[in-house]
Each structure stands twice: as C-alpha cells, then as structure tokens.
Amino acid sequence: MTAGSLSRRSRGRAHFGALVLGLFGALVGRPTITSAQVAVDELELHMQLMRGRSEQLTQVIPVRNELDRVQQVRITIGDWQRDSLGRNEFVATGSLASSCRDRVKAFPMTFQIQPGGVEYVRVTYDPPAELAGCWSVVMFETVQPPRPATAQQGSFLTIEVRTGVKLYVHAANAVRAGEIAFADVVQAWVPNEVPVGAKRDSTKVWQADLRFKSTGTEHLKLKTTVEIRDLNGLLLNKVTAPEAFITPSALRDLRVTIPTLAKGDYIALVMVDFGGDEITAAQVEFKVP
Numbered sequence: 001m002t003a004g005s006l007s008r009r010s011r012g013r014a015h016f017g018a019l020v021l022g023l024f025g026a027l028v029g030r031p032t033i034t035s036a037q038v039a040v041d042e043l044e045l046h047m048q049l050m051r052g053r054s055e056q057l058t059q060v061i062p063v064r065n066e067l068d069r070v071q072q073v074r075i076t077i078g079d080w081q082r083d084s085l086g087r088n089e090f091v092a093t094g095s096l097a098s099s100c101r102d103r104v105k106a107f108p109m110t111f112q113i114q115p116g117g118v119e120y121v122r123v124t125y126d127p128p129a130e131l132a133g134c135w136s137v138v139m140f141e142t143v144q145p146p147r148p149a150t151a152q153q154g155s156f157l158t159i160e161v162r163t164g165v166k167l168y169v170h171a172a173n174a175v176r177a178g179e180i181a182f183a184d185v186v187q188a189w190v191p192n193e194v195p196v197g198a199k200r201d202s203t204k205v206w207q208a209d210l211r212f213k214s215t216g217t218e219h220l221k222l223k224t225t226v227e228i229r230d231l232n233g234l235l236l237n238k239v240t241a242p243e244a245f246i247t248p249s250a251l252r253d254l255r256v257t258i259p260t261l262a263k264g265d266y267i268a269l270v271m272v273d274f275g276g277d278e279i280t281a282a283q284v285e286f287k288v289p
Contacts, residue, residue: 001183001282038071038113038142039064040163045123045138049131049172057125061165063140065113071142073113075106075121080137080166084211084253086244090137090164098247100125100134100169125169133171133217133248137164168219174248176276177216181251183270183282184209185258206258208239208268210282217248220274226256227269236266261288 040063047057065071079096081089094101103126113119123138140163188207208226224241237259246252258268268284 001284037066037161038073038140038163039066040140040165042165043163044166044168047125047167047169049127049133049170051131051172054127054129054131057127057169059123061121061123061138063113063119063121065115065117068115070115071113073111073119074141075109076139076141077104077106078137078139080135080164082245082247082250084251086252090139093136098135100136100167103128103134104136104138104167106138123165123167125167127169131172133174134169135219135247136167138167139164170219171217171248174218175216176218176220176274178212178214178220178246178272178274178276179280180210180270180272180282181213182209182211183268183284185266185268185284185286188255206261206286206288208256208258208270208284210254210256210270210272212246212252212254212272212274212280214246214248214250214252214274216276219248220246222246222252222254223273224254224256225271225273226258227271228258228261229267229269231265231267233267236261263288 040061042061045059045061047059049057063073078093079091079099081091081096081098083089093099105124105126107122107124108119111119121138121140142161185206185208187204189204210224212222214220222244224244226239226241227235228237228239229235239256239258241254241256244252244254256270265285265287268286269281270284271279271281273279
C-alpha cells in the first residue's frame with residue numbers, strides 16, 4: 001500500500017441518530033403486548049463552542065404523545081461510543097473520556113404527556129474552561145403499565161421504549177484531520193440476501209478493506225471511493241461506498257465490494273474525503289488469478 005493525499009473537494013459534518021428498544025416483563029400463559037410510544041422530533045443535537053464565550057448552551061426537544069392514553073416519560077443522561085465497524089454502544093454517564101458528564105442537564109426529568117400532547121424538554125450544557133468537545137446521549141424512556149389480566153385475556157407483557165438523542169458538543173476551532181492507516185484488496189465470502197426462512201449461502205467477492213484514523217478534533221463524515229485501474233493507469237471501474245461517520249481520534253474500518261474482474265493485474269486507488277483541506281488516498285496493487 002502507498003498512501004498520500006489529494007486536493008480538497010467538499011466539506012461535511014456528521015449527522016445521525018440512534019433508537020434503542022428495551023423489552024421487559026414476565027410471561028404467564030399467552031401474553032398480550034401493550035406498548036408505549038412517544039415521538040421525538042430530533043434524534044441528535046449539535047452545540048458549538050466559541051472562543052471567548054463561556055455562556056450556557058441550550059436547545060429544546062419537542063416530545064409528542066402519539067397514543068390515545070396518558071404516558072409517563074423519564075429522562076436519563078448517559079454516554080455512547082461507536083466502535084470501528086460503526087456500531088453504537090451505550091454506557092453509564094462518566095464512563096468514557098469523551099463524556100460531557102454532569103455538564104449536560106435536561107428539564108423536566110420526569111413528566112406526563114396527555115394523549116396527542118406535546119412536552120418541550122430543555123437540554124443545557126455548561127462549557128468547561130478549556131472549551132473542549134464532548135458527546136453524550138439523552139435517553140427518553142416510556143413505560144405503559146400492563147392492564148389487569150383476566151382469565152380470558154391471559155397475562156400482559158410491558159414494553160419499555162427508549163429513544164436516544166445523541167448530543168454533540170463541538171470543540172471551539174475544531175480541526176478536521178485524518179488518514180488512511182491501512183488498505184488492501186482481498187477476497188471474502190459475503191452472505192447472499194434471501195427470504196426469511198430460506199437457506200442462506202455465500203458468494204466470494206473482491207473487496208477493498210481500509211482503516212481510517214481520525215487525527216483531529218472534529219466529527220467527520222467519510223465519503224469513500226475506490227477506482228480500479230489497469231497497470232497503465234486506465235480507469236476501468238469506480239465504486240462509491242455509503243457515507244460513514246467517525247468521532248474525533250477514533251478508528252473506522254470500511255469494506256467496499258469491487259465489481260467482478262477478469263484475470264489480470266490491477267491497481268486500486270482508495271480515496272477518503274473527510275471534508276478537510278485534502279483527500280487522503282492509498283494505492284494497492286493486486287492480482288486476480
């Protein structure tokens with residue numbers, strides 16, 4: 001692999017949310033499920049720190065009751081992190097170095113919403129002296145108590161629904177920077193999409209594997225492109241991967257499937273546009289036997 005950089009093409013900021021569902025209760029006989037549902041209009045909040053300004057930052061989240069009965073809502077503040085494959089993990093507040101900790105507060109923390117009603121939750125952040133960025137999650141939990149069971153109805157299962165609103169506090173003068181730490185072209189077995197219940201098999205395909213390393217302080221949106229060329233530099237094919245997101249100082253592993261190739265020697269030019277001043281790139285030579 002040979003790595004380098006190209007001139008900047010575009011800019012981007014990470015935008016994404018998360019929804020977490022929990023299931024609780026005891027089953028006796030045949031259960032009937034009763035659910036709780038509120039709608040949160042925003043699944044992410046962004047707050048920008050500014051040099052020379054240390055005042056409290058505030059945003060408001062509308063929460064709507066979409067059911068025909070009163071719902072009780074409880075709010076908790078926690079931490080989250082994204083692993084190298086893009087999966088989210090939610091943990092207790094203060095567990096991670098990136099946590100906004102007790103500088104994030106929400107009001108009210110518990111409330112009831114009438115059928116069809118709307119409650120406005122105020123989320124605040126008190127900046128520290130160093131104006132460093134951080135991220136946390138505001139969890140909205142609703143539980144609809146089970147109705148009394150009868151001999152005909154059997155027992156009820158209560159569903160607890162938790163909606164997570166990710167909070168990003170962006171550092172003052174955050175820097176967008178990153179690099180391709182590793183790139184290769186390999187063959188891999190990929191499961192085929194089949195109907196539910198059908199036998200699943202796999203297909204062997206060529207893929208470009210890469211690891212991107214964030215070296216700055218900004219949340220990044222990655223746009224990955226792989227160009228397949230012959231040894232003379234002639235462009236044969238071009239593949240663009242879905243956008244991926246990465247937090248500051250993190251790693252992100254990406255895999256891009258390459259269209260079927262005839263036998264021969266090739267060059268894969270792997271490029272990642274992360275919205276910085278340059279596009280980071282790596283060149284991989286590979287052979288299709």
